[in-house]
Amino acid sequence: MFELENNDGDARVGRLHTPHGEVTTPAFMPVATQGSVKALDSADVEAVGAEIVLGNTYHLYLRPGIELVREMGGLHSFMGWQRPILTDSGGFQGFSLEHLRKIYEGGITFKSHLDGSMHEFTPEGVVEHQKGLGVDIMMPLDVCLPAGADRDVTRAAVERTARWAERSLEAHAGDGPALFGIVQGGLMADLRQLSAERTVAMGFPGYSIGGLSVGETKSEMYEMAGLAAGMLPANAPRYLMGVGAPEDLVEGVARGVDMFDCALPTRIARNGGLFTGDGRVHVYTARFKSMEGPIDPECDCYTCARFSAAYLHHLFRAKELLAMRLGTIHNLRFIFRLMRDMRTSIVDGRFEEFRAAFHQRYVPANEERRQEHRAKRSSRH
Amino acid sequence: MFELENNDGDARVGRLHTPHGEVTTPAFMPVATQGSVKALDSADVEAVGAEIVLGNTYHLYLRPGIELVREMGGLHSFMGWQRPILTDSGGFQGFSLEHLRKIYEGGITFKSHLDGSMHEFTPEGVVEHQKGLGVDIMMPLDVCLPAGADRDVTRAAVERTARWAERSLEAHAGDGPALFGIVQGGLMADLRQLSAERTVAMGFPGYSIGGLSVGETKSEMYEMAGLAAGMLPANAPRYLMGVGAPEDLVEGVARGVDMFDCALPTRIARNGGLFTGDGRVHVYTARFKSMEGPIDPECDCYTCARFSAAYLHHLFRAKELLAMRLGTIHNLRFIFRLMRDMRTSIVDGRFEEFRAAFHQRYVPANEERRQEHRAKRSSRH
Numbered sequence: 001m002f003e004l005e006n007n008d009g010d011a012r013v014g015r016l017h018t019p020h021g022e023v024t025t026p027a028f029m030p031v032a033t034q035g036s037v038k039a040l041d042s043a044d045v046e047a048v049g050a051e052i053v054l055g056n057t058y059h060l061y062l063r064p065g066i067e068l069v070r071e072m073g074g075l076h077s078f079m080g081w082q083r084p085i086l087t088d089s090g091g092f093q094g095f096s097l098e099h100l101r102k103i104y105e106g107g108i109t110f111k112s113h114l115d116g117s118m119h120e121f122t123p124e125g126v127v128e129h130q131k132g133l134g135v136d137i138m139m140p141l142d143v144c145l146p147a148g149a150d151r152d153v154t155r156a157a158v159e160r161t162a163r164w165a166e167r168s169l170e171a172h173a174g175d176g177p178a179l180f181g182i183v184q185g186g187l188m189a190d191l192r193q194l195s196a197e198r199t200v201a202m203g204f205p206g207y208s209i210g211g212l213s214v215g216e217t218k219s220e221m222y223e224m225a226g227l228a229a230g231m232l233p234a235n236a237p238r239y240l241m242g243v244g245a246p247e248d249l250v251e252g253v254a255r256g257v258d259m260f261d262c263a264l265p266t267r268i269a270r271n272g273g274l275f276t277g278d279g280r281v282h283v284y285t286a287r288f289k290s291m292e293g294p295i296d297p298e299c300d301c302y303t304c305a306r307f308s309a310a311y312l313h314h315l316f317r318a319k320e321l322l323a324m325r326l327g328t329i330h331n332l333r334f335i336f337r338l339m340r341d342m343r344t345s346i347v348d349g350r351f352e353e354f355r356a357a358f359h360q361r362y363v364p365a366n367e368e369r370r371q372e373h374r375a376k377r378s379s380r381h
Numbered sequence: 382m383f384e385l386e387n388n389d390g391d392a393r394v395g396r397l398h399t400p401h402g403e404v405t406t407p408a409f410m411p412v413a414t415q416g417s418v419k420a421l422d423s424a425d426v427e428a429v430g431a432e433i434v435l436g437n438t439y440h441l442y443l444r445p446g447i448e449l450v451r452e453m454g455g456l457h458s459f460m461g462w463q464r465p466i467l468t469d470s471g472g473f474q475g476f477s478l479e480h481l482r483k484i485y486e487g488g489i490t491f492k493s494h495l496d497g498s499m500h501e502f503t504p505e506g507v508v509e510h511q512k513g514l515g516v517d518i519m520m521p522l523d524v525c526l527p528a529g530a531d532r533d534v535t536r537a538a539v540e541r542t543a544r545w546a547e548r549s550l551e552a553h554a555g556d557g558p559a560l561f562g563i564v565q566g567g568l569m570a571d572l573r574q575l576s577a578e579r580t581v582a583m584g585f586p587g588y589s590i591g592g593l594s595v596g597e598t599k600s601e602m603y604e605m606a607g608l609a610a611g612m613l614p615a616n617a618p619r620y621l622m623g624v625g626a627p628e629d630l631v632e633g634v635a636r637g638v639d640m641f642d643c644a645l646p647t648r649i650a651r652n653g654g655l656f657t658g659d660g661r662v663h664v665y666t667a668r669f670k671s672m673e674g675p676i677d678p679e680c681d682c683y684t685c686a687r688f689s690a691a692y693l694h695h696l697f698r699a700k701e702l703l704a705m706r707l708g709t710i711h712n713l714r715f716i717f718r719l720m721r722d723m724r725t726s727i728v729d730g731r732f733e734e735f736r737a738a739f740h741q742r743y744v745p746a747n748e749e750r751r752q753e754h755r756a757k758r759s760s761r762h
Contacts, residue, residue: 035695039702041687064695068671072691080687270702290449306422306461310453314416314445321420321651321705 001178001205002237002258008351010229010256013343016206016237018084018136018178020076022051025237025258026342028244028335029054029086030266034063035079037332038266039324042081047302048329049336051083052136054261057129058090061119062112066132074134084136086261090121091142091182092242095214103143105160123164124171127179135177139208140168142182147215154186155194161210162198169202180206180239183228187220196231206237209257213242221248226255246275246338247364250355253342265335269327272316275334279363283327288313301333302326382559382586383618383639389732391610391637394724397587397618399465399517399559401457403432406618406639407723409625409716410435410467411647415444416460418713419647420705423462428683429710430717432464433517435642438510439471442500443493447513455515465517467642471502472523472563473623476595484524486541504545505552508560516558520589521549523563528596535567536575538592543579550583561587561620564609568601577612587618590638594623602629607636627656627719628745631736634723646716649746650708653697656715660744664708669694682714683707 002025006013016023030037030045032053037045045053055075060066072078075085090108094101100111107122123141130138141164143157161184172179181204185192199207209228212221221243229238237258243249244262252260265275272283276296281288283295294304295312303312303326315323338358345354383406387394397404411418411426413434418426426434436456441447453459456466471489475482481492488503504522511519522545524538542565553560562585566573580588590609593602602624610619618639624630625643633641646656653664657677662669664676675685676693684693684707696704719739726735 034699034701035692036699036701036703039706041703041707043687063699064670064691068691071671072673072689078689078692078695080692289445290452292453306424308453308459310445310449311416311459311461314459318415318417318444320415320417321702322417322422324702325706326422 002235004235006347008346008349009254010226011253011342011346011351012256012258013346014237014258016052016084016259018052020082020084020136023084024051024343026249026253026339027052027259028249028339029259029261030332031056031261031263032079032081032085033263034059035069035075037328039270039321039328040332042079044302044325044329045081045332046083048332049340050332053081053083053085055085055087055133055135056090056093057087057126057133057139058093058110058121060087060133061090061121061129062114066129070132070134076134085133086137086239086259087130087133087135087139088241089126089130089139089141091139091144091210094121094141095144095146105163107141107164123167127168127171131176137206138172138177138179140165140179140182142184142210144184144211144214145186147187147220149186151188151191154184154188154191157186158184158191158195158198161195162202165199165202165204169204178205180204180208182208182210182241183232184211185228186211187216187224189224189227192224192228193231196228200231200233204236206239206259207232208239208241210241212240213248213262218248218251222251222255225252225257229256244335245364246335246362247359249335249338250342250358253346254351254355265331266328269331270324272323272327273331273365274312274327275331278361280365283309283312283316295330296334299330299333299337301330303330303333383616385616387728389727389730390635391607392634392723392727392732393637393639394727395618395639397433397465397640399433401463401465401517404465405432405724407630407634407720408433408640409630409720410640410642411713412437412642412644413460413462413466414644415440416450416456418709420651420702420709421713423460425683425706425710426462426713427464429713430721431713434462434464434466436466436468436514436516437471437474438468438507438514438520439474439491439502441468441514442471442502442510443495447510451513451515457515466514467518467620467640468511468514468516468520469622470507470511470520470522472520472525472591475502475522476525476527486544488522488545504548508549508552512557518587519553519558519560521546521560521563523565523591525565525592525595526567528568528601530567532569532572535565535569535572538567539565539572539576539579542576546580546583546585550585559586561585561589563589563591563622564613565592566609567592568597568605570605570608573605573609574612577609581612581614585617587620587640588613589620589622591622593621594629594643599629603632603636606633606638610637625716626745627716627743628740630716630719631723631739634727635732635736646712647709650712651705653704653708654712654746655693655708656712659742661746664690664693664697676711677715680711680714680718682711684711684714
């Protein structure tokens with residue numbers, strides 16, 4: 001399903017082939033948790049340049065239900081999105097819904113965050129659910145741990161994830177959507193190696209790097225993503241799950257990652273946190289109050305082409321719903337311009353130059369904001 | 382500024398000429414209180430068929446401030462809307478912000494609902510504010526009373542409104558945007574007559590009918606709107622303020638009204654109340670859960686062309702922001718199709734037939750919902 005087209009150091013450009021068309025990599029997948037990238041419709045998502053979106057099996061299973069989506073012709077038809085869709089497996093919710101689940105060899109039992117009802121996710125069931133949604137790329141159920149889990153717990157999670165991967169492969173039986181393998185192992189290089197070996201031995205068409213961005217530092221995350229990517233075959237796509245701040249995308253690509261998803265760009269946009277070439281800004285601040293130009297003069301998005309920073313500032317202050325759509329469009333377009341520029345620089349053999357220039361200018365959110373982000377992420381469903 | 386083109390009984394078709402282009406009447410004006418029709422951007426508002434929108438002087442004065450909007454090139458430029466804009470005067474807020482204002486001969490003193498600061502609106506100041514916004518049609522400051530005000534209070538309000546109209550005209554000095562006169566008088570025909578005579582004698586290019594939809598019954602409102610319209614010159618546009626449920630638009634047009642504004646179509650849309658040819662439906666209800674077709678098979682709006690009723694039902698249940706945009710687009714498009722169909726039927730001399738057929742099918746919201754609407758309206762800022 002994957003063609004590697006170019007590389008520059010560890011950074012790669014390639015192409016994913018799926019039943020709903022091609023995706024150029026490195027690719028970012030906006031998060032459409034409940035069948036909608038929050039505040040946008042599918043035409044908006046297409047217009048910002050997305051080629052693939054991510055849906056959440058756990059959320060769609062609970063509401064509106066897999067069977068309903070299947071009856072409506074599948075998730076593509078239901079949400080009016082004709083490009084590829086990847087779904088997660090519910091494994092992440094097995095980590096984030098700490099008080100609402102039990103994990104055991106058979107699978108994960110969840111207490112619904114909506115109505116308290118009990119539901120069991122098994123490796124086999126999760127493959128079935130994703131097939132019911134009719135997606136292009138599926139994830140197997142896995143065991144995702146918080147940062148700081150000890151060696152024994154991490155090793156057990158790696159081994160269970162591998163056993164679940166085998167069960168998932170068997171349930172999948174090869175037809176329909178692509179099923180990726182997931183490499184776990186926390187921050188322990190030898191356990192990552194063990195996980196990578198066991199997973200690669202099963203022969204998946206693509207590999208996810210899971211269990212990162214769950215509380216560790218950025219440099220720990222970069223290091224482990226790089227190590228894990230290096231353990232994976234060159235001819236398969238590598239997907240770093242749950243990572244997607246601009247600086248993390250650049251560092252992930254530098255380490256050979258091909259796919260990313262993250263709710264951060266869309267979530268911070270709804271709170272007025274917007275990306276610019278110089279870093280993340282907060283549109284509520286007084287400097288934008290009477291700025292006639294767009295929030296980012298280098299941006300070609302719908303929002304920047306049409307509306308002043310002063311208008312956005314006003315909409316956010318006045319709590320107008322439109323603010324969230326315009327902010328989300330801007331942030332996603334920023335991410336897709338970044339992905340495109342990285343691809344071009346890789347093809348041109350000047351990725352390291354691009355990476356240095358990016359970091360030279362781009363000021364990431366301060367550590368305080370990052371902490372807040374982690375806290376929110378852990379409490380996310 | 383107004384050409385009367387056709388009439389059929391009391392119902393009229395005409396054309397308003399403004400500095401930002403023409404408006405065909407009968408016209409509905411979506412409410413853009415704070416410089417945004419809630420949940421939509423200006424391209425959405427254009428796409429549903431709006432030719433003119435309404436802004437609220439009181440709200441824009443408080444935030445972002447008249448001077449800021451003026452510096453940004455005026456309200457059209459600020460909100461990215463190049464078609465005509467009409468603004469109200471703050472007179473309605475003198476009614477609705479009951480606990481936050483004092484009305485006296487000089488004007489109205491408001492306590493800001495945002496930060497408690499004190500502000501005075503005078504007839505002269507309000508003209509100045511609207512000129513600062515750069516709008517096409519301005520309203521003079523008026524005294525708006527709740528239904529049930531007694532005769533003496535109503536007469537005093539009519540007389541003060543007339544004196545304020547004179548001061549507004551003088552402040553306006555005729556240049557720039559059109560200034561309408563406002564006819565008050567509650568539900569008392571003789572006071573409406575007095576108000577109409579005094580206002581018409583001043584010679585405005587258009588006339589508003591104010592003080593309705595403030596707690597009276599529908600039939601009282603229809604009767605008084607009809608009486609007031611009949612007191613106004615045929616060659617000027619007649620604007621029934623704050624009225625815009627589908628059945629009210631039909632009855633207003635039947636009585637010779639040319640312009641309407643109302644927050645109801647957009648507000649109920651954000652709560653899942655959607656218009657169809659058969660009446661208002663609630664998209665949360667189970668009948669839409671698995672409906673593959675659009676919410677209204679007769680509708681040509683973006684939402685109905687692209688998304689199933691089942692998807693809308695899901696978005697509203699899941700509290701997705703997109704639900705509010707898609708619902709608002711649908712309801713406004715319903716209103717603009719209704720306005721267009723009324724205009725066509727008037728030109729074709731079959732308005733009465735259209736009116737009867739409309740009422741035959743369209744089931745308005747039940748009385749309970751209407752009460753709730755009134756309560757919200759009264760508490761609205």
